[in-house]
Amino acid sequence: MSVAEDRNWEQALQEACFPVTLKKVFVDDPGYLAKRYRAVTRANAKPNEQPFAIVTDKYKLISNQDVVDLGHEAFEYLFGSSLRGKISVFNVVLAKRQGSFFADFTTPELDFDVNVPGIELDKHTFFLRVVNSYNRTQAVRMDVGICRWICRNGIIFGKQSIQIRAPHHKTKYQLMDEIALQARPVEITALHERISHAFSLKSDMNVLEGAWQVLELTIPEPNSKSRVAKTWIDRCRKLVSLAKKYENQYGQNAFSALQAASEWAQNSAETSPTQRNSYERRCGRMLEILMAEGAWPKRDSAADEQVKRIRSWAGL
Numbered sequence: 306m307s308v309a310e311d312r313n314w315e316q317a318l319q320e321a322c323f324p325v326t327l328k329k330v331f332v333d334d335p336g337y338l339a340k341r342y343r344a345v346t347r348a349n350a351k352p353n354e355q356p357f358a359i360v361t362d363k364y365k366l367i368s369n370q371d372v373v374d375l376g377h378e379a380f381e382y383l384f385g386s387s388l389r390g391k392i393s394v395f396n397v398v399l400a401k402r403q404g405s406f407f408a409d410f411t412t413p414e415l416d417f418d419v420n421v422p423g424i425e426l427d428k429h430t431f432f433l434r435v436v437n438s439y440n441r442t443q444a445v446r447m448d449v450g451i452c453r454w455i456c457r458n459g460i461i462f463g464k465q466s467i468q469i470r471a472p473h474h475k476t477k478y479q480l481m482d483e484i485a486l487q488a489r490p491v492e493i494t495a496l497h498e499r500i501s502h503a504f505s506l507k508s509d510m511n512v513l514e515g516a517w518q519v520l521e522l523t524i525p526e527p528n529s530k531s532r533v534a535k536t537w538i539d540r541c542r543k544l545v546s547l548a549k550k551y552e553n554q555y556g557q558n559a560f561s562a563l564q565a566a567s568e569w570a571q572n573s574a575e576t577s578p579t580q581r582n583s584y585e586r587r588c589g590r591m592l593e594i595l596m597a598e599g600a601w602p603k604r605d606s607a608a609d610e611q612v613k614r615i616r617s618w619a620g621l
Contacts, residue, residue: 317397321406322370324348325439330359345439357404357439364473367445369406369437371477376435378481379447379467380410382488383433388412395432396457398578404440405578409433409450409459416454417497421505424555427455429500431493434461434582442579445472445480449491450589451500458567461582461589465491503595504560510604513548514612515562516569518605519591520584524614540573541618559595563588 327343328350343364344356381389396409411432419426434448449465452458467487469480508515517524524541528534547568551561567588574581594602605611 311393314394314397317399318373318394318408321397321399321403321408322368322373323403325357325366325368327360327364327366328356358441360441360473365476367437367473367477367480372435372437372445373408375445375477375480375484376408376410376433376447379435379484379488380433382484383447383449383465383491384412384415384431384493385490388414396459398581400440400578402440405436405438405442407434407436407443407578407582409452410435415493417493419497419504419560420501421558421560424505424560426504426560427453429453431491431496432459434459436578436582438579443582445469447484448586448589450585452567453564456568456571458564458571459581459585459588460563460567460592461586462593463586463589464593499596500592502599503592504558504563506559506595506599506601508557508559508562508601510557510562510601510608511548512552512557512561512565513545513615514604514608515559515601516544516548516565517611517615518602518608519562519566519588520569521587522611522615524611524618527614527617537618538620540569541615542620543572544569544615545619545621559592559601563592566591 326346326348328346330339330342330344331337332339341362343360343362345358345360345366346356377389377392380392391412392410393412394408394410399406409432411430415431416428419429429451432450432452434450436443436446446469447467448461450459450461452460467484469483472480525537547565551565555561567585570581570584570588574584
């Protein structure tokens, strides 16, 4: 990553960490205070600006900056204290209305090469994703993932995550205690070897069908008059294009299906952190299945119809 990229991502992170606050809520008459409720708003919100959420008095505000701080704490537990001072951000996604966000952190020491016989692959890296929201769409969480440096496709490991219960009912310092209790060092060498093996697994399915199975998509019946028709036309064309690209370049294997799926997640979710994070976690779940079972899962009975719909939306 270049110095210019470093600066751009640091600036994006700084912009995502805008000040927020809890404000009193008044019902009907400005003089009637709703004692049990507060509004999550920008600290400098305009008078008529809609709040991110209305919450109870038990809610503890955890800001994006708080989550970044918690992420640095978790990074040390997961990857080792020697790397904490070398952390850099390489990806920030903030929702259009700024109610949810995630950021990805890594260091050069977490880079690794994927060894798949007969295929020359780009450099990969392990990273830590921190997630937060003010609109109640996402809980505070820390997830370990891997990505290709060349395109930053994220694959998130659910089993390597730090899941914090009732995160907005606890203070930042209580969450630090939970991280200390839950975090376990990531076995990078063992994971690296298992990932390489999983990526090399062959599949009887073509890459389009494999990517669909990874993403667990429910494709609606093609209908040009539908309100979401343009969205599905664009999404399906993109998935078909990516599946073809990876199958032509790397063959009919798990690597191709996972990369097509994760690149589709990155592009099709646009700036929705919630949606993109969900799809990238599905990629991670499939990779975990492949690492555990050493084979591609049984063919889904709905595959034929769903892939047929993808092709139809794509105009094929």
